[in-house]
Amino acid sequence: xxxxxxxxxxxxxxxxxxxxxxxxxxxxxxxxxxxxxxxxxxxxxxxxxxxxxxxxxxxxxxxxxxxxxxxxxxxxxxxxxxxxxxxxxxxxxxxxxxxxxxxxxxxxxxxxxxxxxxxxxxxxxxxxxxxxxxxxxxxxxxxxxxxxxxxxxxxxxxxxxxxxxxxxxxxxxxxxxxxxxxxxxxxxxxxxxxxxxxxxxxxxxxxxxxxx
Numbered sequence: 001x002x003x004x005x006x007x008x009x010x011x012x013x014x015x016x017x018x019x020x021x022x023x024x025x026x027x028x029x030x031x032x033x034x035x036x037x038x039x040x041x042x043x044x045x046x047x048x049x050x051x052x053x054x055x056x057x058x059x060x061x062x063x064x065x066x067x068x069x070x071x072x073x074x075x076x077x078x079x080x081x082x083x084x085x086x087x088x089x090x091x092x093x094x095x096x097x098x099x100x101x102x103x104x105x106x107x108x109x110x111x112x113x114x115x116x117x118x119x120x121x122x123x124x125x126x127x128x129x130x131x132x133x134x135x136x137x138x139x140x141x142x143x144x145x146x147x148x149x150x151x152x153x154x155x156x157x158x159x160x161x162x163x164x165x166x167x168x169x170x171x172x173x174x175x176x177x178x179x180x181x182x183x184x185x186x187x188x189x190x191x192x193x194x195x196x197x198x199x200x201x202x203x204x205x206x207x208x209x210x211x212x
Contacts, residue, residue, distance in 0.1 A: 004019070005021075005038040005039065005040065005210075006018070006019060006038065006039050006040075006041065006042050006044075006045035007019075007020070007021060007023070007024035007036060007037070007038050007039075007045070007210070008036060008037055008038075008039060008045050008048050008049045009024055009027045009028060009034070009035070009036045010035040010036065010049070011028075011031070011033055011034050011035040011036075012024075012027035012028040012031050012034050012035075012036060013026075013027045013028075013031055014027050015027075015049075016049065017042070017045045017046055017049050019042075021038075024036055024038075025091070029096065029115060030115060033112060034112075035109065036209075036210065037208075037209070037210035038210035039210075074104075074105070077198075077201065077202050079104065079146075079202065080104070080143075080144050080195070081104060081105040082104075082105065082143050083103075083104045083105075083143050083144040083145065083146060083195075084101050084102065084103055084104060084110055084132055084135075084136065084143065084144075084145050084146070085101065085102055085104045085145070085146040085147075085197065085205050085206045085207040086099065086100070086101040086102075086125070086128035086129055086131070086132045086145060086146070086147055086205075086207050087099065087100065087125070087128065087147070087148065087205050087207035087208050087209065088121050088123075088124025088125045088127075088128050088149075088209075089121070089124070089209035090119055090120055090121040090124060091115075093120055093121070094118040094119055094120050094165060094171070095117075095118070095119065095120075096114070096115040096116070096117060096119070097114055097115060097116050097117075097119025097120060097121065097123065097124045097174075098112070098113060098114025098115040098116065098124065098209070099112075099113050099114060099124040099125070099127055099128035099131070100112040100113070100128070100207055100209075101128060101131065101132045101135065101145075101207060102206050102207045104146060104206050107206050110132075110135060111131055111132075111135055113127065113128075113131065116171065116173060116174055117170040117171060118165075118168045118170040118171035118174070119165070119171060119174050120163065120165050121149075122149065122151050122152065122163060123161065123163050123165055123174060123178065125147060125148075125149035125151065125152035126149075126151075126152045126155050126156070126161045126163075126178070126181065127174075127177055127178070127181055128147070128152070128207075129145065129147055129149075129152050129153070129156050129194065130156070130181035130184060130185060131181075132145045133145065133156075133184075133185075133188075133190050133192060133194075134184060134188075136190070136192050137188065137190055137192075141192075142191055142192060143192065144192060144193040144194070144195050145192055145193070145194055145195070146195050146196075146197040146205060146206075147194060147195075147196065147197060147205075148196070148197040148199050148205045150196060153194055153196060156185065156194060159182060159185040159186050160182060161178045161181065161182060163178070
């Protein structure tokens, strides 16, 4: 039996703490700029909602205790504090997809896209990396970018989104974004390092949507 999680909605139709993903989804689905995350206990979720704790992540896999993302832990794991992290989430395959980028040290959101219909997680991870690279270049920041997707990192290196997703009327905008992203990769250069986030060792990436 899966362990119960609790969901905090900071920005949504009705901000608060919810006991099920369905309740949380009702508050954030289709809400522009929604901010939410899952937590392992009600007390931790309530603290997070009140702003009494930082972004929470697991320090060592599914059986690890939860811990705050602190400079000490980042130093221990060799995580570069001055960086951004990107991640995507998709409800279904295909389904509602969104992605975001955050500042690794604080979890502060840098950008967010979606939800968009008939997407996949891999497409979201690819678009998140392209968006992250473009965002860093726009802001003239020569800092690394973390992603937990080997597929997306490989697609960026090849400058090609090798998705098997089929075009539909609902996801036409996603394919336009993919084309724009591939064009941007071919027409631009960057010096930012793209680093694989080692989830099994470090826990969930700071940009994680908390839906697992």
